[in-house]
Amino acid sequence: MSLLRFDNVGKRYASGRDALVDVSFDVAPGEMLFVTGHSGAGKSTLLRLIHLTERATRGAVIFADRNIGKLGGRRIALHRRDVGVVFQDHRLLADRSIDDNVALPLRLRGMHRAEIAKRVRSTLEKVGLGDRGRALPRQLSAGEQQRVGIARAIAAEPKLLLADEPTGNLDPALSTEIMALLESLSMRGTAVMVASHDLALVRRMKKRVLVLDHGRLVDDIAPGDLAE
Numbered sequence: 001m002s003l004l005r006f007d008n009v010g011k012r013y014a015s016g017r018d019a020l021v022d023v024s025f026d027v028a029p030g031e032m033l034f035v036t037g038h039s040g041a042g043k044s045t046l047l048r049l050i051h052l053t054e055r056a057t058r059g060a061v062i063f064a065d066r067n068i069g070k071l072g073g074r075r076i077a078l079h080r081r082d083v084g085v086v087f088q089d090h091r092l093l094a095d096r097s098i099d100d101n102v103a104l105p106l107r108l109r110g111m112h113r114a115e116i117a118k119r120v121r122s123t124l125e126k127v128g129l130g131d132r133g134r135a136l137p138r139q140l141s142a143g144e145q146q147r148v149g150i151a152r153a154i155a156a157e158p159k160l161l162l163a164d165e166p167t168g169n170l171d172p173a174l175s176t177e178i179m180a181l182l183e184s185l186s187m188r189g190t191a192v193m194v195a196s197h198d199l200a201l202v203r204r205m206k207k208r209v210l211v212l213d214h215g216r217l218v219d220d221i222a223p224g225d226l227a228e
């Protein structure tokens, strides 16, 4: 069974630019994989079609057996509950505590306060920040802030976590640490898709790699098979 399927997907922006052309692949539940390719190859666009910040203009994007390209209004919000997103610049609220930042998506879905407090605590523990909940983002290191970004994205227990260049601003040691964290999430059952142009990092992780070139999927490399 697949969690996500791209079926001959194309994306042409209003500008006329073809960002994705005839892209097909499947992602299994709990799988971790990378999407790589040169700048402008279409990595971010591919993730946006899954999060529905953009729509495919050809083909179908199927998530949990549903064609999400047709969803509107409230159904988009419901779909996004299943899809967590981590950004390069983590986008934490500077004047809110770490606890509040992680709680925000749970509040938005109307969860009860006691349940939120419990979830926030367990999620921060998962990312190794169980004792930092009262700190403000600026009191944390760059790597810790990115871990808070991941905690916020997984607090609601999505089926899929999308990460767009999640280590773009971090040094190699911290990047490896963040990747190990993402890997541990996939081992607990959350599928993880990481867009990255950092080939050295992608190689070290020995996961499946989708390679985009000018919007086309030119390779789908099995775990560990990326050439040195």
Ligand SMILES: Nc1ncnc2c1ncn2[C@@H]1O[C@H](COP(=O)(O)OP(=O)(O)OP(=O)(O)O)[C@@H](O)[C@H]1O
Residues within 6 Å of the ligand: 013, 014, 015, 017, 018, 019, 037, 038, 039, 040, 041, 042, 043, 044, 045, 046, 197
């Ligand atoms: N909102 C948009 N409107 C028009 N064209 C866009 C838009 N977003 C991206 N593009 C174009 O689509 C193509 C793919 O862009 P995308 O951002 O998906 O690539 P990328 O692989 O993520 O690149 P990078 O590594 O530089 O972030 C590029 O040619 C880009 O200029």
